Structure formats: structure tokens, C-alpha cells
Amino acid sequence: MSQDRASPFALIVMGVSGSGKTSVAEALAAKLGLDFVEGDVLHPAANVEKMLKGIPLTDEDRMPWLDIIGETMKAKLDRGEGILVSCSALKRSYRDRLRAAAGGKLIFVYLHGSKELLTARMGARKGHFMPLSLLESQLATLEVPTGEPGVVTVDIGDTIEGIVGAALHDLSALGVA
Template sequence: MSSSSPQPAHVIVMGVSGTGKSSVAEALARELGTRFVEGDALHPEANVRKMAAGTPLTDADRWPWLDLIVAAMRREAQEGNALVVTCSALKRSYRDVLADSGAVTVFVHLSGSRELISSRLGGREGHFFPQALLDSQLDTLEPLGPDENGFAVDVAAPLDEELREIMRRLPDHVGARPDAGPDAARPHREAAARSEAAARPEGAADRAADR
């Protein structure tokens, strides 16, 4: 792999419904300049109907959906493209399948209290997912294990802070993988530096440089 074309690295923004996956992933893809795939859009129609009717999905319902997501990640990796993907990825067994994506894969777990998530779901309009299913999602959730490539972020922070934290932490998780090329984390480090600079009050960088 040449140093001008680092190996792609996919980011999966995971967590129970209402933690902000779509909001965070869309902004993250913009910051990183990569494509964004909304995992919910790949659910078979029967899954959407089931959730809308208030019935939690089973493993059997989720496997075909997870297969579609990992197939999209593999396709893009073959083309040399990285993706930011939203997927609840609630169980370790699901993530083991998703991580086999043909590229370095980093999981960003959006995590928060039941009360906070429930109030955000309550404030959301026009979405098929009923607030009542939140408890089943929380019961099913298996947090990231220490041997998984990813990290958790607290969703109590405002969206822009959450995003900056993710941008700061991402490069280490991209670069640390044995399957990462020597330059895999370079675009992430550059994007993180741009995002830090943009978040500073105007002129702060210049004043700091003068001191």
C-alpha cells in the first residue's frame, strides 16, 4: 500500500436506539470526508414492521440485516473506500461478524442512561421505533469487551463535544490494529487536527503560537 493511499478504515457507530447514532455518524462522515451508510435503511421491510408494531427483533431477524451491512462494508473496502455506518450492533457475536469487513473496523459505542435516552426518543418525531422497545435493547446490549477495537462515548455531552472526542480518539484505534497499513491513521489524524483547530476560538491558535 503506497503512503499516498492509506488503507481504508470503517467506523461503526453503535448503541441502543435513540443514543444519537444517525446524528453522530452523519457529522462524523462529514468530518472524515467518508461515505455514510444508515444501517436502519438496510433493514428488511419485515423487521421495520415488527419493530413498529412494538416487537423486539430476534437474532434470526438480525442476521440477514447484519449480512447486508457487512457486505456493503466489504464492497467499499475492495474499492478502497472507508465507510461510517450506523448499526445497533448490540451483541458481541454481531460485532464479530461486522468486524470481518475487509478493512480495519472501529466501533464507537454511544452510551447513556436509560432516562436520557428515553427522553430523547420521546422528543423525536416521525420515526418508526417505539420508545417502549428501549428496555429490550438495553437488556440485549453487551458492551464492548477489552479485546474489541473500539471505545465508548457518553452521549450526555452536546453533539459537537461528542464529535470532537470521537475525532480525538479514533486515530489510535485505527492505527493500533495489526492489519492497519503504516499510514492507515493518517487521514484520521489530519481530520482530528482540522476539527480541533475549527473548534478553537478565532485567533487562539495564532495567539498560542506567539507565546
């Protein structure tokens, strides 16, 4: 299943840390024939340093990062290519900023899970700069995208294959998959 190159689009797999953004995004990009960009690698060094120290990011910290993601998506779309990015996109204002950067050709897959499941996943992973202690601040910041245009919500209580399958099913209703 690959993207119709006549109408490129951008897709963001979003959610709090521990929701499986990277794993789901990689698998979804492969199924849709899209290039994948790990949003975390686009964070300015100062943001990574703050997170390593367990300091939550502010809106001011996130804006340059969101702009880099927006510029990355816009560049691909301007070349007539689609793209899939992983990005927490916690607030509606962030998502609106990203929508504007993509010229409205942006769809979100929101990965939703219980606090208990997210805590267990974050506690089990190794080598990630985002400590478990910041999950609370992400959950407090999260504005769930219910009712926003171009958003599909997928529960993360399944295997990666099951989550990707559910996302593809819901994306097909938007004419994407």
C-alpha cells in the first residue's frame, strides 16, 4: 500500500512519551510508502539537555522544535513527496502550528493509552533521554485531539501490528490508506 504521489500528505504519529510513537510510525511509514522522520532527533540540544535533567519543556522550548518539524514536512510536500513524522504534538496550538506549516495536508494518528500502561512501557525502555519522571508533565500538558479534523485515535493496548492495523483502518476512512 503506497501513497498516491499526485496528492502528497504529511502524517504525524502523536502521543505522550511511552505511547510507541517511533515503533508505530516506522511500521506505518513502511506500509504507506512514506519517508519517516523521528521527531525527537530534531529537538535542539538545549531541549534534550533539559529533558535529560528531568526538566519539563515549556511552550517557548517547544516552538523552535515544532518549527523545524514544520519546515521538514513543508520541504517534502513542496517536492511532491509525502512524509511521516513522530512528534508528541501535545497541545492543539502545536498541532495547529504544524497544520499551518504543512499547508493543511496533515493528518494525525493519536496513540492513546492508560497512565498505567504508559508508565510500564517507559519504565521498561533503555537508552532514551526522556525519563519516566516527565510522563506526569506530558500528561498534564496533553490536550486530547478529540473532535479535531484529520485525527484518528488508536488505543495502544495491542501489539505494534495491531495498532498499525487499526490506524490503517481508520486512515482509510480519511482516504489515506
